[in-house]
Amino acid sequence: xxxxxxxCRLTLADGRSVDCYIKAAEAGYRHxxxxxxxxxxxxxxxxxxxxxxxxxxxxxxxxxxxxxxxRRKAERNYRKLSMGKVHWSPQMQQKWDRLHxxxxxxxxxxxxxxxxRKVRRLLKKIGLTDAxxxxxxxxQAKWYLEHQAYKEAKRxxxxxxxxxxxxxxxxxxxxxxxxxxxxxxxxxxxxxxAQKEETRRQRKxxxxxxxxxxxxxxxxxxxxxxxxxxxxxxxxxxxxxxxMQENRLQYDQTxxxxxxxxxxxxxxSDFNGPNAKRNSQALxxxxxxxxxxxxxxxxxxxxxxxxxxxxxxxxxSFWRKMGEHKxxxxxxxxxxxxxxxxxxxxxxxxxxxxxxxxFATGFVPVQW
Numbered sequence: 001x002x003x004x005x006x007x008c009r010l011t012l013a014d015g016r017s018v019d020c021y022i023k024a025a026e027a028g029y030r031h032x033x034x035x036x037x038x039x040x041x042x043x044x045x046x047x048x049x050x051x052x053x054x055x056x057x058x059x060x061x062x063x064x065x066x067x068x069x070x071r072r073k074a075e076r077n078y079r080k081l082s083m084g085k086v087h088w089s090p091q092m093q094q095k096w097d098r099l100h101x102x103x104x105x106x107x108x109x110x111x112x113x114x115x116x117r118k119v120r121r122l123l124k125k126i127g128l129t130d131a132x133x134x135x136x137x138x139x140q141a142k143w144y145l146e147h148q149a150y151k152e153a154k155r156x157x158x159x160x161x162x163x164x165x166x167x168x169x170x171x172x173x174x175x176x177x178x179x180x181x182x183x184x185x186x187x188x189x190x191x192x193x194a195q196k197e198e199t200r201r202q203r204k205x206x207x208x209x210x211x212x213x214x215x216x217x218x219x220x221x222x223x224x225x226x227x228x229x230x231x232x233x234x235x236x237x238x239x240x241x242x243x244m245q246e247n248r249l250q251y252d253q254t255x256x257x258x259x260x261x262x263x264x265x266x267x268x269s270d271f272n273g274p275n276a277k278r279n280s281q282a283l284x285x286x287x288x289x290x291x292x293x294x295x296x297x298x299x300x301x302x303x304x305x306x307x308x309x310x311x312x313x314x315x316x317s318f319w320r321k322m323g324e325h326k327x328x329x330x331x332x333x334x335x336x337x338x339x340x341x342x343x344x345x346x347x348x349x350x351x352x353x354x355x356x357x358x359f360a361t362g363f364v365p366v367q368w
Contacts, residue, residue: 009075009076010075010334010336010337010340011324011336012324012336012339012340017078018340018343020074020078021071021074021075021078021340022340022341022343022344022347024070024073024074024077024078025070025071025074025341025344025347026344026346026347028070028071028073028074029067029070029346029347029350030346032066032070034063034066034067034070034350035346035349035350037059037063038063038350038353038354039353041056041059041060041063041357042353042356042357044056045357045360045361049285049287050284050285050306050360050361051281051361052357052361052363057363060357060358060363060365061365061366061367064354064365064366064367065366065367067350067354068333068367071333071337072333075337086154086158087158087159087161087162088162088165089158089161089162089164089165090161090165091153091157091161092153092154092158092161092162094126095146095149095150095153096150097122097125097126098126098128098146099143099146099147099150100122101119101122101123101126101128101131102131102139102142102143102146103143104118104119104122105119105131105132105134105139106136106139106140106143109135109136109139110136119132215234215239216232216233216234216239217232217233217238217239217242217243218230218231218232218233219231219233219238219242261294261297261300266290266291267290267297283301283304283305284304284305284306284362285305285306286302286305286306288301306359306360306362311352311356312345312348312349312352315342315348315351315352315355316342316348319335319338319339319341319342319351320339320342322335322338322339323335324336324339338351
């Protein structure tokens with residue numbers, strides 16, 4: 001059956017394909033000199049204290065794209081999957097299920113181990129509950145007739161059945177969508193009516209002049225003798241300022257009741273002024289010099305430094321523990337590429353640089 005999903009051809013269980021994949025990928029990397037170009041780029045970035053220019057970003061994206069294309073091509077060329085190219089429809093699926101059922105029953109007569117659960121499900125799905133009672137000769141005859149009917153339907157009816165199935169599904173989706181729209185409009189109207197009714201009841205109970213907002217607050221006022229007492233204020237400006245002050249005391253933990261170091265000089269001016277970008281980059285590289293002797297603040301700034309990569313050893317250890325049948329990038333490289341790559345020193349080193357350069361510089365590649 002045909003499918004629009006991307007097929008994973010690279011699996012660790014197929015050792016021959018893995019060996020061919022590694023050889024093809026290494027040959028492609030050497031042909032385009034990807035290891036040398038990637039190593040030179042990493043050295044240039046190291047000399048620049050982790051700063052990545054726009055030209056170097058373009059170079060990295062080019063190398064990364066070429067590496068992905070080489071590995072996708074290696075996967076396509078060294079494991080061929082024979083797809084049936086049959087247009088799927090419920091009718092064709094039923095014929096295929098009947099063929100598969102007869103095949104399983106024939107294998108069972110030949111003492112070949114098969115899944116009894118799959119046989120029971122197919123018997124129930126197709127409705128041939130007594131097919132397991134047939135002899136091997138009868139099953140062979142049934143399978144031959146079904147195979148001929150399947151080939152005939154595939155040649156003459158499969159495309160038409162597929163179009164009919166799509167029309168039925170499209171009509172069902174349209175009906176569902178129209179029904180959902182009507183139901184949503186009905187729910188919206190009911191909610192609006194309920195809100196209007198609730199508003200009418202409130203106005204009737206509280207009067208026309210009631211706005212629903214805060215009308216007055218009590219604030220502490222200090223007298224000349226030092227005593228304080230509460231005063232009721234009804235001015236709009238004072239009410240708003242009093243509410244804001246209460247919110248600051250309750251939620252602004254960086255300034256109240258005591259300002260934290262990031263909100264005081266010199267950190268506040270360094271990271272909010274005209275030199276904020278330069279100081280931020282210096283902090284990430286560990287080059288920012290804070291004019292303070294607070295040990296806790298220095299420890300906090302030290303934790304803000306961007307960590308370096310773990311190297312090829314950490315890369316290999318990480319990917320050996322990862323699951324194989326998962327997607328790791330939106331452009332066709334699944335986890336199998338990287339799990340197979342750890343068996344090659346060349347691919348493992350390149351993959352390490354492909355990950356460590358963006359991690360160390362804060363740069364997001366286009367392929368990600």
